[in-house]
Amino acid sequence: MFSLLASSPLGRRGIIRTAHGDIPTPCFMPVGTGGAMRGITLEDLESLGADILLCNTYHLHIRPGETVVRDAGGLHAFTGWRKPIITDSGGFQVFSLTDLRDVTDAGVHFQSHLDGTALFLGPEESIRIQHTLGADIILCFDECPPSTAPREVQIAAVERTLRWAKRCKEVHDELKATSPSPPSLFAIVQGGLERDLRERCVQELVAMDFDGYAIGGLAVGETEAEMMDILDVVCPLLPAQKPRYLMGVGRLEQMRQAVKRGVDMFDCVLPMREARHGTIYLSSGERIRITSNPYMRDHSPIDPDSPVPSSRTHARSYLNYLLRADERYGETLACLQNLGVTLEMMRTLREQLTP
RNA sequence: GGGUCGGUCGCAUAGCGGCAAUUGCACGUGGCUGUAGACCACGCGUCCUUACGGACUACGGGGGUUCGAGUCCCUCCCGGCCCA
Numbered sequence: 495m496f497s498l499l500a501s502s503p504l505g506r507r508g509i510i511r512t513a514h515g516d517i518p519t520p521c522f523m524p525v526g527t528g529g530a531m532r533g534i535t536l537e538d539l540e541s542l543g544a545d546i547l548l549c550n551t552y553h554l555h556i557r558p559g560e561t562v563v564r565d566a567g568g569l570h571a572f573t574g575w576r577k578p579i580i581t582d583s584g585g586f587q588v589f590s591l592t593d594l595r596d597v598t599d600a601g602v603h604f605q606s607h608l609d610g611t612a613l614f615l616g617p618e619e620s621i622r623i624q625h626t627l628g629a630d631i632i633l634c635f636d637e638c639p640p641s642t643a644p645r646e647v648q649i650a651a652v653e654r655t656l657r658w659a660k661r662c663k664e665v666h667d668e669l670k671a672t673s674p675s676p677p678s679l680f681a682i683v684q685g686g687l688e689r690d691l692r693e694r695c696v697q698e699l700v701a702m703d704f705d706g707y708a709i710g711g712l713a714v715g716e717t718e719a720e721m722m723d724i725l726d727v728v729c730p731l732l733p734a735q736k737p738r739y740l741m742g743v744g745r746l747e748q749m750r751q752a753v754k755r756g757v758d759m760f761d762c763v764l765p766m767r768e769a770r771h772g773t774i775y776l777s778s779g780e781r782i783r784i785t786s787n788p789y790m791r792d793h794s795p796i797d798p799d800s801p802v803p804s805s806r807t808h809a810r811s812y813l814n815y816l817l818r819a820d821e822r823y824g825e826t827l828a829c830l831q832n833l834g835v836t837l838e839m840m841r842t843l844r845e846q847l848t849p
Numbered sequence: 850g851g852g853u854c855g856g857u858c859g860c861a862u863a864g865c866g867g868c869a870a871u872u873g874c875a876c877g878u879g880g881c882u883g884u885a886g887a888c889c890a891c892g893c894g895u896c897c898u899u900a901c902g903g904a905c906u907a908c909g910g911g912g913g914u915u916c917g918a919g920u921c922c923c924u925c926c927c928g929g930c931c932c933a
Contacts, residue, residue: 771880
């Protein structure tokens with residue numbers, strides 16, 4: 495499923511093969527939580543060069559519900575996205591919906607963020623839903639505390655995440671037997687900023703033998719140095735022949751640094767969110783606040799060297815106006831640009847790593 | 850000409866004796882990291898202070914009552930509506 499093509503102090507170059515196509519790594523996985531990207535189409539996403547889409551179990555479970563997706567023919571048929579799809583387990587919502595959930599060992603009781611309806615998601619539920627959705631890569635249901643949470647909290651989260659990982663794998667193995675093209679299952683390493691807990695978590699998970707390993711619980715409150723420090727602890731302990739996925743990261747510079755430490759996969763809402771909110775990434779590496787005053791009369795292209803055609807033909811003044819006027823097209827242009835620059839950076843990185 | 854309602858920080862609003870004065874929009878500057886968040890935070894009379902804070906000038910103009918007036922009274926100007 496994963497082939498490591500090259501490995502050096504600059505990073506790893508590899509390829510993940512799935513039923514819906516190959517994913518060259520290192521890769522950035524755009525976040526289309528509810529089976530869609532905000533502001534751009536999935537056709538846009540493909541033309542930007544994305545090789546895999548990330549969707550979310552919690553969100554799709556609430557709406558439209560996995561049976562609707564299944565009856566539509568699975569996530570690929572339902573969305574029209576033909577390339578690989580990875581689904582997050584819903585574990586992150588323990589972190590992000592902190593006021594709307596209650597964690598127990600059995601799983602998590604959520605209150606739907608839409609209408610308050612009670613719903614329960616545990617390891618078994620999450621894996622079953624992910625199988626039903628029909629993703630190519632699925633994730634274990636984990637507990638993600640803030641990275642700055644005290645050690646006792648991290649210990650409990652690691653132990654729970656390990657217990658849950660075991661249960662996830664058991665259900666996954668059962669379901670795998672009944673499926674013609676079952677998904678790959680990745681485990682998630684927790685442990686906050688506690689190096690020994692991270693070590694323990696990795697070792698236990700590796701012993702259970704998953705298809706890949708995700709590093710969770712980062713980019714949730716710690717400094718960049720702390721994040722890299724944890725990668726330095728975790729990555730060397732992961733098996734070379736399995737893909738590594740740093741969840742929720744991130745900034746371009748963070749991803750560059752993480753690649754050097756041996757990370758293969760990333761996802762992050764930041765490029766899209768910052769785009770919608772007016773921060774534009776340039777191919778030069780610079781970031782600009784396009785909605786600010788100086789750009790009102792800057793009629794030069796958004797990014798003359800952009801990998802995205804629309805950013806070469808449209809003026810900064812136009813994008814400034816569109817976003818200020820709350821025109822949807824502004825979000826579209828901004829999102830295309832930031833995602834385009836992000837994906838382009840990964841392509842460049844891959845080229846540099848190709849032997 | 851008579852009656853009536855009204856003139857508050859760019860626009861729109863609140864305020865009915867203790868106010869540099871509500872709220873929305875606009876504007877300004879930040880922030881967003883496995884998406885609950887086309888979002889959030891702060892600023893938005895002038896000047897001084899790193900800040901706490903202080904000084905000055907302000908609710909159409911002028912005058913008055915009052916310890917104190919955007920708020921009450923008189924008068925003038927301007928606008929809307931109604932009747933002539």
